[in-house]
Amino acid sequence: MCSPYLDDIQTTKMPGIVNDYNPAIHTTRLERLLRDREIRRSSRSYSSNEDARDANRDIDIHRNRNNIYLSDADKRSGDEELLDGIAESKTLHDGCEKKDGWPSKQRLLVVANRLPVAAVRTGEDSWQLEISAGGLVSALLGVNEFETRWIGWAGVNVPDEVGQRSLTEALAEKRCIPVFLDEEVVHQYYNGYCNNILWPLFHYLGLPQEDRLATTRSFQSQFSAYKKANQLFADVVNEHYEEGDVVWCHDYHLMFLPKYLKKYNMQMKVGWFLHTPFPSSEIHRTLPSRSKLLRSVLAADLVGFHTYDYARHFVSACTRILGLEGTPEGVEDQGKLTRVAAFPIGIDSSRFIRALELPEVKDHIRELKERFAGRKVMLGVDRLDMIKGIPQKILAFEKFLEENPVWQDKVVLLQIAVPTRTDVPEYQKLTCQVHEIVGRINGRFGTLTAVPIHHLDRSLDFHALCALYAVTDVALVTSLRDGMNLVSYEFVACQAEKKGVLILSEFAGAAQSLGAGAILVNPWNITEVAASIGYALTMPADEREKRHQHNFMHITTHTSQEWAGTFVSELNDTIVEAQLRTRQIPPLLPTRVAVERYLQSKNRLLILGFNATLTEPVDTPGRRIDQFKEMEVKLHPDLKEPLNKLCNDPKTTVVILSGSDRKVLDENFGEYNLWLAAEHGMFLRRTKGDWMTTMPENLHMDWVDSVKHVFEYFTERTPRSHFELRRTSLVWNYKHADVEFGRLQAKDLLQHLWTGPISNASVDVVQGGRSVEVRAVGVTKGAAIDRILGEIVHSNDVKAPIDYVLCVGHFLPKDEDIYTFFEPELPVGGATTSRAKISKPRNQTASKISAQKSSFRPFVQKAPQTFSSSEKKTTSNGNGHWWSMMRDRLTVHEGSSVLDLKGENYFSCAVGRKRSSARYLLGSPADVVSLLKELADSLSQS
Ligand SMILES: O=P(O)(O)OC[C@H]1O[C@H](O[C@H]2O[C@H](CO)[C@@H](O)[C@H](O)[C@H]2O)[C@H](O)[C@@H](O)[C@@H]1O
Ligand SMILES: O=c1ccn([C@@H]2O[C@H](COP(=O)(O)OP(=O)(O)O)[C@@H](O)[C@H]2O)c(=O)[nH]1
Numbered sequence: 011m012c013s014p015y016l017d018d019i020q021t022t023k024m025p026g027i028v029n030d031y032n033p034a035i036h037t038t039r040l041e042r043l044l045r046d047r048e049i050r051r052s053s054r055s056y057s058s059n060e061d062a063r064d065a066n067r068d069i070d071i072h073r074n075r076n077n078i079y080l081s082d083a084d085k086r087s088g089d090e091e092l093l094d095g096i097a098e099s100k101t102l103h104d105g106c107e108k109k110d111g112w113p114s115k116q117r118l119l120v121v122a123n124r125l126p127v128a129a130v131r132t133g134e135d136s137w138q139l140e141i142s143a144g145g146l147v148s149a150l151l152g153v154n155e156f157e158t159r160w161i162g163w164a165g166v167n168v169p170d171e172v173g174q175r176s177l178t179e180a181l182a183e184k185r186c187i188p189v190f191l192d193e194e195v196v197h198q199y200y201n202g203y204c205n206n207i208l209w210p211l212f213h214y215l216g217l218p219q220e221d222r223l224a225t226t227r228s229f230q231s232q233f234s235a236y237k238k239a240n241q242l243f244a245d246v247v248n249e250h251y252e253e254g255d256v257v258w259c260h261d262y263h264l265m266f267l268p269k270y271l272k273k274y275n276m277q278m279k280v281g282w283f284l285h286t287p288f289p290s291s292e293i294h295r296t297l298p299s300r301s302k303l304l305r306s307v308l309a310a311d312l313v314g315f316h317t318y319d320y321a322r323h324f325v326s327a328c329t330r331i332l333g334l335e336g337t338p339e340g341v342e343d344q345g346k347l348t349r350v351a352a353f354p355i356g357i358d359s360s361r362f363i364r365a366l367e368l369p370e371v372k373d374h375i376r377e378l379k380e381r382f383a384g385r386k387v388m389l390g391v392d393r394l395d396m397i398k399g400i401p402q403k404i405l406a407f408e409k410f411l412e413e414n415p416v417w418q419d420k421v422v423l424l425q426i427a428v429p430t431r432t433d434v435p436e437y438q439k440l441t442c443q444v445h446e447i448v449g450r451i452n453g454r455f456g457t458l459t460a461v462p463i464h465h466l467d468r469s470l471d472f473h474a475l476c477a478l479y480a481v482t483d484v485a486l487v488t489s490l491r492d493g494m495n496l497v498s499y500e501f502v503a504c505q506a507e508k509k510g511v512l513i514l515s516e517f518a519g520a521a522q523s524l525g526a527g528a529i530l531v532n533p534w535n536i537t538e539v540a541a542s543i544g545y546a547l548t549m550p551a552d553e554r555e556k557r558h559q560h561n562f563m564h565i566t567t568h569t570s571q572e573w574a575g576t577f578v579s580e581l582n583d584t585i586v587e588a589q590l591r592t593r594q595i596p597p598l599l600p601t602r603v604a605v606e607r608y609l610q611s612k613n614r615l616l617i618l619g620f621n622a623t624l625t626e627p628v629d630t631p632g633r634r635i636d637q638f639k640e641m642e643v644k645l646h647p648d649l650k651e652p653l654n655k656l657c658n659d660p661k662t663t664v665v666i667l668s669g670s671d672r673k674v675l676d677e678n679f680g681e682y683n684l685w686l687a688a689e690h691g692m693f694l695r696r697t698k699g700d701w702m703t704t705m706p707e708n709l710h711m712d713w714v715d716s717v718k719h720v721f722e723y724f725t726e727r728t729p730r731s732h733f734e735l736r737r738t739s740l741v742w743n744y745k746h747a748d749v750e751f752g753r754l755q756a757k758d759l760l761q762h763l764w765t766g767p768i769s770n771a772s773v774d775v776v777q778g779g780r781s782v783e784v785r786a787v788g789v790t791k792g793a794a795i796d797r798i799l800g801e802i803v804h805s806n807d808v809k810a811p812i813d814y815v816l817c818v819g820h821f822l823p824k825d826e827d828i829y830t831f832f833e834p835e836l837p838v839g840g841a842t843t844s845r846a847k848i849s850k851p852r853n854q855t856a857s858k859i860s861a862q863k864s865s866f867r868p869f870v871q872k873a874p875q876t877f878s879s880s881e882k883k884t885t886s887n888g889n890g891h892w893w894s895m896m897r898d899r900l901t902v903h904e905g906s907s908v909l910d911l912k913g914e915n916y917f918s919c920a921v922g923r924k925r926s927s928a929r930y931l932l933g934s935p936a937d938v939v940s941l942l943k944e945l946a947d948s949l950s951q952s
Contacts, residue, residue, distance in 0.1 A: 039587055046579045050155070117255045118156035118578065121247055123200065123263035125186045126151055128165035135176035139184065145355070145496040146260060146285050152358025152570035156256075156578065160186045161246055163200075167193045189246045191239055198235030200263070201433045202228065207297075208262045210436075212286045213397045213491040214293060233299055237266055244270035251278065256578050259310070261285045265303045268310035281581040282310040283353065286493040287519070288320040291327035304328055307348075308341055311588065312581045314353040316494045316519040321352045329749045335779065336749070344933075345595060345924025349584045353577045354523055355494050356568040362503035363566075365476045374477030382481070385460075386547055388423045389482040391475070391497045392489075393430040394467065396440050399488035399515065399533040400427060401447055404463065406488070406539035408451045411462060414544060418455050421547065422462060423486070424478065428469040441467070479504035484511045484546040488533035492518035498528070502561045509558040511546035513539070523568065527561035596920070599930035601941055604816060604917045605948050611814035611915055613661055616945075617795075617828070619819025620668035620675070623921045623938055624649055643670075645678045648939050652946035657683040659949055663802060663812075667691055667791055667819070667828070669783075671736050672701055685802060690785070690825060691794025692738045694801055704797040705738060709786050714740065716767030717784050720759060728755045739785040749780070756782055776824045783822075791819075792827025803908045811910035816945075817928075818938060820921040829918035829928045834911050 126147045127139040141147070142165065150160075164181065168174050168190055181188050191199070207229070210216060244267055247257060251274075259267045259282045268280045294300055304327060307313055315321040325336040335342040340350035365371050378387075388407070392398035407423050427444065431437045444465070452461040470478065479485075485501040495518040502512065502524065514521055514528035521530055529546055531539045608614055618624060626646045645653075657664050664684040668675060672688040672695075679686055680697060687694050688701075695701040714735075721733040721742045731744040731752065742759065744752030759782060763775065772787040815832045819825075920926035922934055932938055 039583060042583050042586065043579060046583065047576075050575045050579065115155070115157040116578065117252060118158045118574075119161055119247060119250065119255050119257045120150060120158055120260065121161045121243060121257060121264060121267060122146060122150070122260035123163055123204070125160050125162040125164050125181070125188065127181070127184060127186060129177055129180070131166065131168075131173065135172050137177055137180045139180065145494065148496060149355050149357060149570040149573070150260075152361065153574040155571055155575055158185060159250065160184075161243065161250065162186070162189060163191050163196075164188045167191075167196065187246060187250055189243050191242065195235050195239050195242075197433070198228075198232045199239040201431065202232035203236040204263050205431050205434050206436065207232065209286070210396070211293060211297060212262060212289055214287075214289055215396060215490070216293075216296075229298060240264055240266035241270055243267055244274065247271060248274045251275070253277075255279070256281065256581055258283065258577070258581075266306045268308075269306035272309045279581055279585055280310045281312040281314065281577060282307055283314040283577065284320065284324075284493070285316070285355070287317075287491050288315055288324045288327075290323050291330045294323075294327045295331055300327070300331055304332055308334075308343065310348060311584045312577070313340070313348055313350045314577055314580075315350075316352065316354050317522050318352045319522075320493075320519075321350050325350055326750060333749075344922065345591075347588065347591070349580070349587075351580065353573055353580075354519065354568060355496070355573045356570045357496055357499045357503065357565060358570050359499070359503045359566045360569075362476055362479075362500055363506065365473065366480055366504060366506075368473065371473045371477050371480075374474055375480050378477055378481045382422055384420070386421045386483040387481055388421060388484045388486055388543070389478060389501070390423065390425040390427075390486050390488075391478075391501075392425075392427060392487075394427040394437065394441055394444065395430055396436060397489055397491050399490045400425065400440075400444050402490070402533045402536065402539070403486055403488040404444070404447050404451060406533075406536045407463070407486075407543065408447075408454075409536055409540035410543040411451075411455050413540060417544075417547070418462065419457065419460065422460075422464060424482075425463060425465045426470060426475075426478070427465060427467055429467055475500070476504055480508065482510050483508070484513060484543065486539075486543070487512070487514045487518060487520070488531070488539060489515045489518045490533055492520070494519035496520075498524055499565045502527075502558070502565050505558055506562065509551070509554045511549055511554055511557065512561065513542050513546055523564055524561045527557040527559075527564075595924045596926060596928055596931050599917065599919045599932050599937075599941070601944060604941070605944050607915050607917075608814055608816070608945055609948050609952050611661075613810045613812050614663070614814040614816070615812045616656065616662060616664045617667050617815070617817040617819075618664065618938075619821055619921070620645075620666055620670055620678070622820035623818060623935055624666075625935055627935070643674070643678075646935055646939055649942060652939075652942045653682055653684075655946040655949055656942065665798065665802070667795075667798075669739075669741075669822075669825075671734070685798070687791075687794065687798050689736050689738050690789050690791050691798055692789055694798055696805065702801075704794055704801070706788055709738065709788070710772045711738070711786060713768055713771035713773055713784070717763065717773075720762050720767060724755055724759045728752060731755070738789045739783055741781055741783045743781045745780040747780075752780060774824065776822055778822055790827050791821060791825040792829075792831045795828055795831050799908060811908055813910050813912070814915045815911055816917045816919070818917075818919045818921060818932065818941070820923065826920075826927045829920075829926075832909075832911060832916055832918065834916055835913045 124142050124147065126142055128142045130138045130140060132138050164177060164186075166177075168177055168188075169192065174188075174190055178188055207217065243264060247267075248271070251257065256279045257271060259271075259280065261284060264282070268282050271278050271280050288294070294304075297303070304324075308328065313321075313324065315324065325341055328334045328341045329336040332343075337347075339347060341348045366375075390400070390403055392400060394400065404423070404425070411418050411421075425448075429441075448463050448465045452463055455462045479501045482501065482505075485498065487495055487498050489495055492515065495514075498512055498514055498518065498520045501510070512524065512528040513531055514524060515533045516525075516530045517533065521528070529542045531542050533539060621643055624645055625643045653664070656662050664682075665687055666675060666679055666684060667687040667690075669690050670688060672686070672693055675686045675688050682697060685694065685696050687704075692703060692705045693701050694704050717740050718735060721740055724742060725731050725733050728744055728747050728751065730746040730748075731742065733740060733742040742756075744756065747755075756777070760775065760777075763784065768775070768784065774785050774787055774789070776783040776785060817828060817832060819828070821828065917930060918928040919930045919932055920928040921932045921938055924931065932941065
């Protein structure tokens, strides 16, 4: 395995570094990531020194701060050079072998719609490869720390076998692996779903404005083609995947890829990175396939964005649209975490800096200076895309000329507009629109010898581009939205001499990193952009210098290498973290064993929760959760028969132990022969008898009214929240409210409670996923259970000691004390409350509790009760003392044993939770239904 870490926790040795890297030792995530960063940096500097020595290069230039060397290779550098670079990958140690104790490079499969090269067919089996345009390609080409393979579409339709074979061979030399997509798929997937639907939507442009109906009609077929194309990518990745590889999926073209890859192999390390913005959830939710796309992306281990805002929007879409839990770490779904974070991309800055020293670039620079002598040069470099705000830029330039006639023959705007996605009608329209505006302005302000705008509908080679960047006085980036915008980085890299000004749209991701050095503008505000042009053209030299230094420092330290290294390192660590987490997750309930033991025992106790344990599902597959149904929980219909059988078995006692109030339990379980324990066990009745209270005497409830006021206040101000007033607790529930707003309100509510009504009260505040509950101290399921047991024994329901306990529920952490109450294998005298409850002789494996005559009273509704001050103190201390007193009374006065439980006959089981102190897990109420069915069936077979 190439990774320096992972499950087998291997140790990597580095020259000059005492390497004790071991995730088990570096326990926190931050420690591990810092350590990894240190290793990467040392490795990089070692690697570049080795490179320099190996090649025996003369150092032409040595810029002290960045240690940038100009190599012979760079002297003939350009697009061609870069193409060769893809193949070389400048690898120190090919494959996974180690040299001099150095770790081998990690194999990285970069999967993107576009390969770094586009193929042009020159004969039946001959191909010419050209470098692809766009930020994604230029950034990733700068990454040479890994043993990289590219997997993607070569931008050409190759229907014949000879062509496919020869192209595969030609690409293999560049370490590229093609995915062949036929014309129809490309049309529907790339032109259609990717560039006509997702691209505008993710850039806040909505769906195409014209012919909305046609778009809606073709939506389904485009979506199917999108999934099909993603599957084709997954097939190729799977074919080339080797154990230990990191698979890095890129961009909005491949949102289904993580899901398809994990279907092939759950162990695959999969990361997904989005190069565009991720829009506000309000935009994303308009997309018909919104949930499927999110879910598929969430199959990845790590999901990355350029900025924190995009990451925040994504998490928010997952919470609002999918109803999942958003945490500071990412998105959690039933205990499975998908890490979500920001990884701002960078450029290979040294490549640009070095290029400026090349003779051909110097020649270009000289020519350009001569050509535009006496005029200031303004520059725009964009793909001809509606997100780049090219019309807005040109209109702002027009306004500037209009308002500043003295500048009319003293400034020129060079606009490089690289053709892109030319098969998409919106892009064709944009080309015409831009031509029209440029023509009009040049007609208006041009002379016989000069025009104010030079507009080029073509791309430039690398050297020409660097020269242009270098002679520019003001670069103008007016994107309406832009994932990052690397042109702004490249401009800064080439400005060490001139220290020109960058005018940058606040809607480009780059504004978050270069904002301090640039002049930020709102591209929609033509007046503001025009004024900024004037400001930039006349900016004093010292201000330009300072602004430039700020940005230069950023782009030379936040490079594409750093970006990729950090992403892969976090991805590796996410796997380590997931493994550490998995170790803490209890195993699934061994149903067969639980049933066997049940049959073999003489006196069984089944304690079952109600909500999210025995309740019917409230969402129909493919449909949203039905709020109306969820507000009125019902017993799962499939449980009727098995529950009846179990309740009528003379050797089985069934207790429903729930937080719900008595009415809810009456309605759902009135017809069964069992015990009902409502409000966390504070009220108890056998279905044949009346409710009685098991509340401790003098329970202090004088806080209720003031808490109620607070709950009312927040319910009024939080749409779709509600609260329940129970006898011993109050619950404010915001499950159906806006998640984020609900959470903020909950925070605020807690603040109010702590500083006001409950600051001195004997209460526990229990925070659920989407609820806040205030209870009298001592109201927990575990705390109630021995009183319940005592009552059951006293009522003569239990005739022999209980030798089998199955306790199943979706309980809040506070109520999980129920699991430890019965735990036979906890040592006596442990630190926790629950351990104190069990009287267990040291050398025996069984727990024994003896019954006392019940001290319970039939329930009579009374005015709020109070504790005596001494008792109040005891309970607020965590109630251990009270329980041990109770247990002592049970044991000493009666002496008859009611619980004789061996470890192997105890099954505590959390439903739908992964972090639990229960011994086992069950996934959902459906699994509980199957379990109870099996128990019931076993009765008829015995
Ligand atoms: O492949 P094309 O359809 O021709 O488009 C070219 C690329 O455009 C997008 O680039 C984005 O990535 C840049 C680097 O992260 C970022 O700076 C820029 O803001 C984005 O627009 C697109 O996301 C890529 O997939 C395309 O290859
Ligand atoms: O004639 C050109 C003009 C631009 N670019 C490159 O295209 C990329 C544009 O990236 P950016 O992030 O600015 O935007 P994108 O086009 O990816 O949306 C930059 O690396 C440019 O160097 C290019 O290769 N040839």
